[in-house]
Amino acid sequence: MIISAIRQIFSGASVDFTSLVAQVLSVLFVIICILPLHECAHGLIAVKLGDNTPKWDKRLTLNPLASIDPMGALALLLFGFGWAKPVQVNPRNFKNPKRDMAIVALAGPLSNLLAAFVGMCILIPIFIFAPYNDFVIFIYYFLEYYVIVNIGLAVFNLLPIPPLDGSKILMAFLGDRILRYYYQYQQIITMVLFVLLFTGVLSTPLNYLENIVYNGIFDLAALPYKLFGVI
Secondary structure: OHHHHHHHHHOOOOOOHHHHHHHHHHHHHHHHHHHHHHHHHHHHHHHHOOOOHHHHOOOOOOOHHHHEOHHHHHHHHHHOOOOEOOOOOOHHHOOOHHHHHHHHHHHHHHHHHHHHHHHHHHHHHHHHHOOOOHHHHHHHHHHHHHHHHHHHHHHHHOOOOOOOHHHHHHHOOOOHHHHHHHHHOHHHHHHHHHHHHHHOOOHHHHHHHHHHHHHHHHHHHHHHHHHOOOO
């Protein structure tokens, strides 16, 4: 995010500062409003499935102070990926620990996809019907980045690598023997993940997946306009 803009400035490339400000504000909005939604979704589903730990920890809230991790928020601003304070869940309270933990893990990325869909539903009519002026362009940039950041968070969190949500979903399909090895090497896998992220090795496959999800959300949100021939 910001690091990319700084590189552009130092390389002599032109930077659209309207776009940059909209991008920063959209990321801040995601940090303050959507990361808490992501964690609250985990907590609500956990409680529904029988584990009251999130309720006892007072994590069933959209208060950003309960969810924001300073380092995770800074990483999201600087690099485009980040994290919040994870909601603590005790799988032993579930009837089916593996399955229910996977459902709880899936709730977070799904909340990001829902947030992206809502943003796209606002973005499309603005693009079609709003007058072309500086304010509308700024709002368009803001919503565009808002959608992109939410999709990026969903795809990133669905990677089957600890400690991301995707690893907990994968665990539901692993046998106990393989799961022991998975836990044994969890820290090494996590370190490798961050090395791959910071070196940009994962950028191409992640961007590919994000584009697929973006196009799917766009097609779904644009469907009513396509049916009536507006698009």
